[in-house]
Amino acid sequence: MTKDNGTISKQKFMEELRRYQKGSVTRRHFLGVTGLGMATAVLGTAIPGLRPRPAFAAGDIGDRVILATWPNYHDEMNFEAFTEATGAHVQVNVFGSNEEMLAKLQAGGSGWDVFVPTNYTITTYVGEDLIIPLDTSKLPNYDAGSFEQRFSDAGSVDGQLYAVPKNWGTTGFAVNTSKLDGAPTPTTWKEFWDLTMEGYSGRTMVHDYQLTTIGNALKYFGYSFNSVDEKELADAEKLLLDAKPHLFAISSDYQPPMRNGDAWMTMCWTGDGKQMNVDMPEIAYVLGTEGGELWSDYYAIPKGAPHMDAAYALIDFLLNPEVNAKEVLAHGYPSADARTNALLPKELLEDPILYPAADLLNALEFGAAATLTDPNRAELLARFKSA
Amino acid sequence: MTERGRKALLLAPAGIWLLVMLALPLLVVFVFSFGERGAAGGYVPAFTLEQYANLPARWTAFKNTLILAPLGTIAALVIAYPLAYFLAVRCSPKWRTSLLILVIVPFWTSILIRSYAWIFILGGRGLPALLESIGIDDIRLINTPFAVLVGIVYGYLPLMVFPIFVSLDKLDKRLLEASADLGSTPWRTFRQVTLPLSVPGIATGCMLVFILLMGEFLIPAILGGGKVFFVGNALVDLFLQSRNWAYGSAVAMTLVVVMLVTVSIYMKFISRLGGQREDVSLM
Amino acid sequence: MSVPMQTIAELRGVTKTFGNVVAAKDLNLSIGKGEFLSFLGPSGCGKTTALRMLAGFEKPTEGQVLLDGEVVNDLDAHHRPVNMVFQHYALFPHLSVFDNIAYGLRQQRPRVDKQKIATKVEQALETVRLGGFGPRRIWEMSGGQQQRVALARAIVNEPKLLLLDEPMAALDRKLRKEMQFELQNLQRQLGITFVLVTHDQEEALSMSDRICVMEGGSIVQVGSPRELYDMPRSRYVAGFVGTSNFFDATVTDSAADQITVRLASGQKVHGTPEIPIDAGQEVCVSIRPEQITLTRALPTAEIALPVTIQNRIFLGEHTEYLARNEALGDFHVLVPRQAELNEGTFNAGEQAFVSWGEGALLILEK
Ligand SMILES: Nc1ncnc2c1ncn2[C@@H]1O[C@H](COP(=O)(O)OP(=O)(O)O)[C@@H](O)[C@H]1O
């Protein structure tokens, strides 16, 4: 990618997106099973000490910064540019779930400098004293006013800023319409579950993730995505257990089976939905009209980060609208930053998968902290899986 | 220094190592299993049997493990034995080394990557497509117990082949001649001499594979699509997803106990079967 | 042998090659019923190969192996009424002594009844003097006992031919002597034909009815121990069967019953060769050490050679001297105790004479 950041054509965008897909192993599941958060990709191409120091060091921030994030969620070129500018290497650890990140931080000694929590986890991190308040004077590129509020306010707890927005997205479902035998494309979670137990029996996948799998089962009954009500959860569990024999898999690694035709329908995140739809237009991305999940990821610094200066430097670098625009083009998830969006092509901003219609979007709910940490929901999913 | 003192000093590092690496974690798990889950997960000290009372909620995981681990062990044995026999007895020494290396090479790649290959083979575009072309329709292989079994056999084959190979390789070939000399047909020689003398290798291989299978979680996760759940998967979930360390510890302790019981029954059985002086060694 | 024997096994022009190694070359041999025959020769001369062809572990490349008059080239080992005692016994480590011995009986079809097996095994154990050892494990037995078990395991089947491949090589000297004795008794007692392979001439000489001497894959001479000792055909056989002094000589005169040869020292001696020899031929003469007389005074014998005593070794019954003649070289001389008492001991450096009686000197092919 060139340094000059002129407007990018739609064609160029698609090329970028394809590049991303080709190398795509957006496999939260993959990590989930290697498990234990041990899958660590080191992006630095050489051992830090052996690399030439940059001619213009922007203040000495050390030779490395360690980032815990999600798979395929960055543009590697940006990390190289960061190293060039500061002399610090970005070492990337990729994770499979928020629970896993939380477990790792709770266990202590993670060694991370920056991590990428999802909106509903931040209050838990604050409550557990695992995260530090951010000093905005060290983040000159952070402009609170330029972010759409619903995607940024989870970063503050009790008026104190702990995390700054990275990207946002939705959780819907992807369906291979060519297997519908001419029936109309489903539009609701009710249809999702009914189809699973009838025409698509043995062809549906649900996430290996309690938040979305239980949340979207609750939606069948019109309950809140975040419900922790005992009776409502009991209904959801019954639905899940009824559906289980009809599932192709319980896994968040849904792209490969969807693409090769083993699976016909799956719970799906924005980026994956977009990628599959581009390659196989018969795979539609649907947001259930009953609602579902809306989420937003943030950058934050864990307590005890070993390279504090480098942590601030990296976050600030990634908040730079020009850098951020490149990030969006590389991973395909929308940004809440108006300054960044101004640099993105119009076609992208009008894409119905990435930016759903307002009425669909308004029906969605953010996951709640209580939803993530609710022991009953966690145990429910585990029971469902081991049933 | 006395002889005893010197011995103690020599054994000290190993003893400390064993204590730290084996006994200590087990002790921690034991203590945790009587505790409670914290509000945001983790462990809160307590003394309650609640976690153990909850065990029935993982019955299916135990059942799956206790069915598929022995089944996988037997399947691996059935496939590994002829292979090891061929390598040790039939194969010309010229080829033996190369073939042995061929057996190990897949072991150098992560089980994860190898199992992913099976996703394709057992997936809709692999074997089922082939079967369809010869008229056998609608066979689903991936994400079934069968797929997990295939993955297990494939993944653990070298662990089974090697001990058996070693026991067959060191088998004195003159015993086979002696048997023939005494009027035994080749098949009876196999049953009466070769097989009994390879029992230590079989026992070691089975033990190795069985113990590792009891803790397996990767293969069921990848080839079972989350639908064939082992105790190992339950543990990964409990420690990494629901962060219920107390319950996870109780499940882990139970697994350890189940393992100890099955292994000791197995050892009894083997020692009765073998009746040999050489003890059934673990490696 | 004086009594004509019934042939039980036969090798007819048998050759065996492994790749380009000729392990056995044109072997022709009849083995008589009830005899004790030994294959004798140095390591690698093809003894084991010959034995394994009789057992059925190797197929001849050429020629025929016959058992009881029938060609058995294509009969597998497990169908031959022949049993073997292996060099390192090859006992089954996972079976008890009893089960090892019963092994052969249990392979028989139709099945032998259990009671009968027990009786036969006990009998075999008694025969090898291991009565009551049946329940023992193999590793609980000493080397000598294991050897007896191996023997019992073979004889219990009452084979037509019992093959023994260096069965005593792993035993210490004293035990070996004992076993040699027992083996010989056993053979007489059972009447089974024994074929023994050994590289130990003493063993072959002491036990066998006949010895088959092999060299480089070929049979060089077959005969009773006495025949081989007294009338070896070649220097190789004479050297292998007992020890001897060898000297080069040239034939000066050859008649039907007597030839004359000239030693390197110039003396002419007479003898009767086992094989026809022409005048002018280079030959070898051999004198056994015990047939040489050592005297201080010049003896009256046909030939007496002056020697200087080099060395003396006391062997109990005999004393062995090394005596050097200027022209011929070293003589080994074995002096019996009685002679020694008459003549007194010789010391190193002392001058003496060696001489021998008529017929002591053998003329052999070189
Ligand atoms: N299986 C075999 N393959 C190749 N060469 C062999 C084999 N068996 C024996 N020989 C060769 O044949 C020759 C005779 O061997 P063997 O009969 O064992 O001699 P001996 O028993 O007299 O020591 C040796 O040169 C040996 O190396």
Ligand SMILES: [Mg+2]
């Ligand atoms: Mg030999």
